[in-house]
Amino acid sequence: MVSFRFLLTRSFFALLGLRVGYWRQVVEELWRKSDEEIMQLHDTCLQEGMPRSANGQIVASLGDLKVAQTLTKEGLRQQSNNSSHKKGFGRHTSGSTGEPTSVRLTKAELGRLLGVRDYCFRHYGIKLGEREARLWGRVDDSLKARIGDLLLNRETYNPGAADGVRQVKRLTETRAAYIYGYVSLLLEAARLMEANGWRPPKVSCIICTAEKILESQKRYLARIFNAPVVEEYGATEFDIIAFECKDWHLHLVNPWLIVEWVNGQCVITDVSRRSQYFIRYVIGDTLRLTRCACDGLGGRFVVEELEGRSANRFVHLSESKKFHASEFSQMINQYQNEYGDVFRFQIEQNDYTSFSMTVSPCPRKGQHHISDYLRENVKKKHNANIDIKVTVTADSGLLINKSGYFIQNIDQQHD
Numbered sequence: 001m002v003s004f005r006f007l008l009t010r011s012f013f014a015l016l017g018l019r020v021g022y023w024r025q026v027v028e029e030l031w032r033k034s035d036e037e038i039m040q041l042h043d044t045c046l047q048e049g050m051p052r053s054a055n056g057q058i059v060a061s062l063g064d065l066k067v068a069q070t071l072t073k074e075g076l077r078q079q080s081n082n083s084s085h086k087k088g089f090g091r092h093t094s095g096s097t098g099e100p101t102s103v104r105l106t107k108a109e110l111g112r113l114l115g116v117r118d119y120c121f122r123h124y125g126i127k128l129g130e131r132e133a134r135l136w137g138r139v140d141d142s143l144k145a146r147i148g149d150l151l152l153n154r155e156t157y158n159p160g161a162a163d164g165v166r167q168v169k170r171l172t173e174t175r176a177a178y179i180y181g182y183v184s185l186l187l188e189a190a191r192l193m194e195a196n197g198w199r200p201p202k203v204s205c206i207i208c209t210a211e212k213i214l215e216s217q218k219r220y221l222a223r224i225f226n227a228p229v230v231e232e233y234g235a236t237e238f239d240i241i242a243f244e245c246k247d248w249h250l251h252l253v254n255p256w257l258i259v260e261w262v263n264g265q266c267v268i269t270d271v272s273r274r275s276q277y278f279i280r281y282v283i284g285d286t287l288r289l290t291r292c293a294c295d296g297l298g299g300r301f302v303v304e305e306l307e308g309r310s311a312n313r314f315v316h317l318s319e320s321k322k323f324h325a326s327e328f329s330q331m332i333n334q335y336q337n338e339y340g341d342v343f344r345f346q347i348e349q350n351d352y353t354s355f356s357m358t359v360s361p362c363p364r365k366g367q368h369h370i371s372d373y374l375r376e377n378v379k380k381k382h383n384a385n386i387d388i389k390v391t392v393t394a395d396s397g398l399l400i401n402k403s404g405y406f407i408q409n410i411d412q413q414h415d
């Protein structure tokens with residue numbers, strides 16, 4: 001049934017001239033095209049827009065893009081300061097990376113981004129504008145936030161707050177179409193629902209954003225919420241970049257974005273943007289793309305490995321020996337599958353042999369068990385002895401971190 005709040009939200013979008021439905025149809029049509037046709041579209045967009053790269057060169061074709069200089073966050077800030085284009089919509093983030101980013105968008109630009117979002121949501125039977133239950137680290141009670149929630153048909157919960165139990169109880173009674181939120185908060189909500197024997201709300205899907213999620217955690221959430229669990233990969237600058245199909249492939253979904261590897265960094269170009277130029281923009285995340293036969297959603301390219309800030313990605317065992325931090329997440333995923341357990345974690349490296357790990361809740365077999373397991377695995381795979389001190393925390397807020405589950409405290413020059 002179409003609710004009044006849904007109509008209000010869609011009217012609000014229409015009033016702003018955002019044409020979400022139109023752009024969603026454009027996205028659908030574009031994804032029916034071949035790779036060659038999409039490349040042709042990219043080439044045409046560049047030809048028409050004549051965007052400039054970081055050093056001011058005009059990029060009028062895919063050929064120009066191939067040799068264009070990359071753009072850093074600092075470069076984007078300078079570009080924005082110099083630009084006379086101050087009209088339109090603003091999106092701002094204080095930045096989990098510590099670097100604030102300010103994004104300006106015209107109606108058509110914001111419309112496209114929302115069209116992509118609507119396209120992704122439809123895959124799960126949701127229309128953008130239907131009621132959203134959002135699990136967020138802080139609940140903003142200001143009037144502005146309340147009006148925003150009303151217009152965007154959204155309700156917010158914080159399972160990590162002092163009255164988290166009460167908030168999660170309220171969540172079980174929600175009539176929202178879907179739940180959207182941080183992985184750590186979704187896990188906390190699921191844990192509380194399981195512990196209290198509460199029935200989950202009836203929702204079409206659970207969308208996880210901002211944090212890395214393990215497969216074992218996804219299975220757990222799907223079981224407790226009795227709904228499909230979907231991972232979203234997005235950024236303030238581009239909104240949704242990749243979204244999971246029902247088979248858990250993280251497909252690239254915005255047809256105007258080009259994702260490439262340049263000098264070991266992941267860079268993204270948005271061929272459609274004019275109010276700011278995103279030409280080979282260094283996104284700061286590490287991701288590996290592979291081609292996938294699945295045509296369930298978006299393009300054929302899927303994100304295979306996604307890590308947070310690239311500076312954090314290596315575990316150093318000595319001056320010369322290192323391994324990728326994702327090995328830790330694989331080990332823990334394996335551990336959780338093996339012992340049928342689910343917990344959140346964050347590992348910090350303090351020096352070559354010493355690590356501290358925070359978990360919540362305590363693993364069923366105890367904190368020494370997981371510590372021994374990791375130590376033995378590192379010994380077996382890398383022939384190195386490490387020490388891992390495990391601390392159990394009840395404060396779920398401690399484990400909310402966009403940069404993921406690994407923090408590197410050793411001098412970054414090793415990276």
Ligand SMILES: [Zn+2]
Nearest residue numbers: 245249294296
């Ligand atoms: Zn797929």
